[in-house]
Structures are given as C-alpha cells and as structure tokens.
Amino acid sequence: MLEIKTxxxxxxxxxxxxxxxxxxxxxAADWERCLALNPEGCLGGxxxxxxxxxxxxxxxxxxxxxxxxxxxxxxxxxGYGKTIFAAMLxxxxxxxxxxxxxxxxxxGRPIYLKYGFQMTGQGIELWTGPAEGATEAETDSQPLxxxxxxxxxxxxxxxxxxxxxxxxxxxxxxxxxxxxxIVEGGTLQAFGxxxxxxxxxxxxxxxxxxxxxxGRIVSALMAxxxxxxxxxxxxxxxxxNAGFTEWLVERGFQRRRRNLRMFRPVFRDVLSGPAxxxxxGLGMG
Numbered sequence: 191m192l193e194i195k196t197x198x199x200x201x202x203x204x205x206x207x208x209x210x211x212x213x214x215x216x217x218a219a220d221w222e223r224c225l226a227l228n229p230e231g232c233l234g235g236x237x238x239x240x241x242x243x244x245x246x247x248x249x250x251x252x253x254x255x256x257x258x259x260x261x262x263x264x265x266x267x268x269g270y271g272k273t274i275f276a277a278m279l280x281x282x283x284x285x286x287x288x289x290x291x292x293x294x295x296x297x298g299r300p301i302y303l304k305y306g307f308q309m310t311g312q313g314i315e316l317w318t319g320p321a322e323g324a325t326e327a328e329t330d331s332q333p334l335x336x337x338x339x340x341x342x343x344x345x346x347x348x349x350x351x352x353x354x355x356x357x358x359x360x361x362x363x364x365x366x367x368x369x370x371x372i373v374e375g376g377t378l379q380a381f382g383x384x385x386x387x388x389x390x391x392x393x394x395x396x397x398x399x400x401x402x403x404x405g406r407i408v409s410a411l412m413a414x415x416x417x418x419x420x421x422x423x424x425x426x427x428x429x430x431n432a433g434f435t436e437w438l439v440e441r442g443f444q445r446r447r448r449n450l451r452m453f454r455p456v457f458r459d460v461l462s463g464p465a466x467x468x469x470x471g472l473g474m475g
Contacts, residue, residue: 191237192236192237192242192243192269192270192273192274193235193236193237194233194234194236194273194274194277195233196229196232196233197229197233197234197244197246201234202218202221202222203218204240205221205234205244205258205260206218206221206388208244208260208261208262209258209388210388212260212263213389214260214388215389215390215425216387217386217387219385219386220471220474221258223357223361223364224248224258226360227248227249227357227360228247228249230281231247231248231249231278231281231285232244233246233274233278233281235261235270235273235274237265242265243260243261243262243270243271243273243274244258244260244274245257245258245260245275245278246258246278247278247281247282247285247290248474248475249285250353250357250460250461251352252287252288252289253287253288253290253291253352253458253460253461254287254289254290255290255292255474256291257472257473257475258473259274259275259292259298259473261274271301275301275305276305289454289456290307290454291452291453291454291458291460291461291475292307292451292452293314293427293449293451293472294309294449294450294452295447295449299450302452302454305454306454306455307452307454308453308454308455308456309450310450310452310453312430312451313429313430313448313449313450313451314427314428314429314430314448314449314451314472315428315430315445315447315448315449316425316426316427316428316445316447317425317426317427317428317438318390318423318424318425318444318446319423319424319438319441319443319444320423320441320442321412321415321423321424322412322413322416322441322442329410329413330372330406331370331371331372331380331407332370332371332373333368333369334362334369334370334371334381335371338378338381339355341377341378342371342378342381343358345378345381346358346381346395346397349397349463349465349466350397350461350463350466351459351460351463352460352461354461354470354475357470358395361385362383364385364386365386366385367383367384367385367386368383368384368385368411368414368415369382369384370382370383370410370411372407379398379399379403380404380407381396381397381398381407382394382395382396382397382404382407382408382410382411384411384414384415386419387425389423390422390423390424390425391415391419391422391423391424391425392424393408393411393425393426393468394426394468394469394470394471394474395466395469396408396411396426396468398465398467399465401434401467404434408426408467408468411424412424425446426468427468427469427470427471427472428467428468429466429467429468431467434467461475
C-alpha cells in the first residue's frame with residue numbers, strides 16, 4: 191500500500207536517489223525550488239516510511255505544470271504511478287488549477303491519456319553538448335541586474351502568456367546559477383539562465399526576440415558553465431525550432447530525447463511561442 195503525503199525538505203536526499211535511478215539531471219536545488227513554489231503540490235508516495243514515488247505540480251496562475259513524476263523502477267507495475275498521479279490531480283483541483291500541462295515521454299503517455307490529457311504536436315527536445323561559448327568580452331549580453339527584473343518579467347509574460355516571475359527569481363537565487371540579458375536602446379531583447387546539474391550544466395529558460403539573440407545568450411551561458419563547471423557538458427531543453435537546431439548541431443550538440451507536450455482538459459497556448467527558444471527544463475515549464 192502506497193501512502194501519499196506532501197514532501198518535506200528532509201525527503202530531498204531520497205528524491206535525488208530516485209532521480210539517479212532513472213539518470214535524471216536534478217540536484218537538491220531543483221527539489222527545493224519545487225517546494226518553494228508549491229509545497230502542498232509536491233507529493234511523495236511512501237512504503238513502510240520510505241519514499242518510493244514522487245509527483246509535483248508547479249502553478250502559473252490557473253495553469254499547473256506536472257513534473258518529477260517518478261516511481262522506483264523496481265516497483266513499477268504495482269499501480270504506484272497511478273496512485274500518486276491521481277493524488278496530484280486531486281491536489282490540482284483543490285488549488286483551483288484549470289489546466290494542466292506536462293512534457294510526456296513515450297513511457298508515460300499511456301497513463302496521461304487515461305487521465306484525460308490531450309496530445310499536441312508540440313515536441314520538446316533534450317540536447318547536450320560541450321560548454322564552449324563566447325566569453326563575456328565577446329558577447330553583447332550582460333549579467334542580469336536588479337534593475338532589469340521589471341522589464342524581464344514583463345517581456346517573459348508577454349511571450350509565455352503566464353506569469354513565472356517567482357520561478358525565475360528562484361532560478362536566479364540558485365547557488366551556482368547565472369542569468370544574462372541583452373538590452374538594446376534601453377529595451378530588453380533577450381534573457382536566459384543557467385544552473386548546475388548532476389550530469390551536465392543546465393541552460394534555460396531562454397527567451398529572445400529572434401534566433402540570433404537567443405544564440406548569443408546561449409553562447410554566453412555556455413561560457414558561464416565552462417567557467418563554473420570546468421569540462422562538464424551542458425544540456426538544454428529546446429522547443430522545436432529548425433533554425434536553432436542547426437545552430438546547436440554546428441556547435442557539437444546532439445539530441446538525446448524528444449517528448450511531446452500534453453494538456454488537460456484542452457490545449458492552452460502557454461509556455462511556448464516564437465520567442466521561447468529554451469524551456470526551463472523537462473517538467474519545469
């Protein structure tokens with residue numbers, strides 16, 4: 191019998207153990223951010239007091255994003271995934287969430303379809319490559335400053351159609367994170383964040399008015415990760431964009447996996463769009 195309870199910070203080491211079992215890139219700061227954004231929406235499934243499953247939901251207004259849906263691989267097929275996923279749906283209803291979105295792997299899709307999620311044709315892809323970007327002197331990006339926040343939040347909201355300022359501020363506060371902006375003529379034109387990961391450095395989100403500016407932001411963030419992480423590779427979650435895919439291939443990146451976005455009850459045009467080049471991460475919106 192799986193007992194469902196809200197997660198606590200003391201559960202983070204066990205949650206990281208589940209991530210390691212399935213080769214995910216999460217570090218403790220990723221779980222702490224989930225807990226800060228929606229503590230009641232971070233659920234754990236326990237068997238005899240030990241964490242065996244997790245599922246979280248990050249709210250962006252009335253839109254919720256499902257993430258960290260994990261079940262101990264040795265216990266799959268026992269209905270534990272269905273149990274904790276149904277508990278997450280109940281919690282979303284209690285919190286007034288009108289639409290749920292997620293990034294669906296092939297393995298998880300049958301469960302999501304059963305619970306009323308609708309498939310879209312919107313692919314979202316994990317790419318990894320070497321951290322070989324431009325130095326700060328070679329790019330027109332600059333580190334994010336406190337005076338940039340109002341324009342960054344407004345620009346992001348206009349592009350993704352929900353407010354995720356709280357998530358972005360928590361990303362900026364992550365130990366070892368970097369954030370960059372391009373400002374031209376006093377107007378913010380692009381921004382992006384990077385942070386540490388267990389296997390690779392992580393870049394995202396990246397929002398820009400066009401692909402060249404997105405490339406300059408990503409290149410600067412790659413250089414940041416090289417300076418902070420040494421020879422460690424970097425990873426980013428790309429919303430399908432043929433022009434930007436070519437840019438990544440030219441720099442030695444390879445696609446590792448491709449998920450599809452799903453929504454319940456119906457598609458909502460959020461957290462994507464022509465200016466959204468890189469997602470925060472799989473399961474992070």
